[in-house]
Amino acid sequence: MSTRTEGDSTALLVVDVQNDVMAEAWQRGAVIGRIADLVARARAESVPVVWVQHSDPGMPMGSDEWQIVDELQPRGDEARVQKKHGDAFEGTDLEAVLSDLHVGRLVVAGAETDACIRSTIHGAFARGYDTILVGDAHTSGDKTEWGAPTPEAVAAHTNLYWGFQSAPGKAAGVSDAADVVLSP
Numbered sequence: 001m002s003t004r005t006e007g008d009s010t011a012l013l014v015v016d017v018q019n020d021v022m023a024e025a026w027q028r029g030a031v032i033g034r035i036a037d038l039v040a041r042a043r044a045e046s047v048p049v050v051w052v053q054h055s056d057p058g059m060p061m062g063s064d065e066w067q068i069v070d071e072l073q074p075r076g077d078e079a080r081v082q083k084k085h086g087d088a089f090e091g092t093d094l095e096a097v098l099s100d101l102h103v104g105r106l107v108v109a110g111a112e113t114d115a116c117i118r119s120t121i122h123g124a125f126a127r128g129y130d131t132i133l134v135g136d137a138h139t140s141g142d143k144t145e146w147g148a149p150t151p152e153a154v155a156a157h158t159n160l161y162w163g164f165q166s167a168p169g170k171a172a173g174v175s176d177a178a179d180v181v182l183s184p
Contacts, residue, residue, distance in 0.1 A: 007102030
């Protein structure tokens, strides 16, 4: 289905599940648990897991805040992509990593829904990747004091509109973690 010609395999893309990002995330434990289950399934099915980590002045590379949460442990043979922008493709080697893995389809989970997840799923889709959002494995912190909807509403809205995303020759969709097909 993907318009990409470089590959037809799938990768699990785990975005910004870092100590600082997840510290006060909505449904933190449940989301991390679902991501851990997805990672275990991907490894069992020989589906590549690609880890994305954001850095900025408040979360500098190498700091405790920047580290992936203790509940999730990337393996040494799994790709790690460092980013400074919302979209994990911008200014990174993510496309090269995915090309080397012959990936044309992404299953995306992580944080934060209203920033890096949305930017990355749109970035992936615009670049020709079939893009599945794991509907119950993304989260964000509460930004209601700045006028944003609740994290639950942000997740629900993102799942709603991504479920209707379409373009010629590409597939998008939303699937709960338990129903995700990693190796179609």
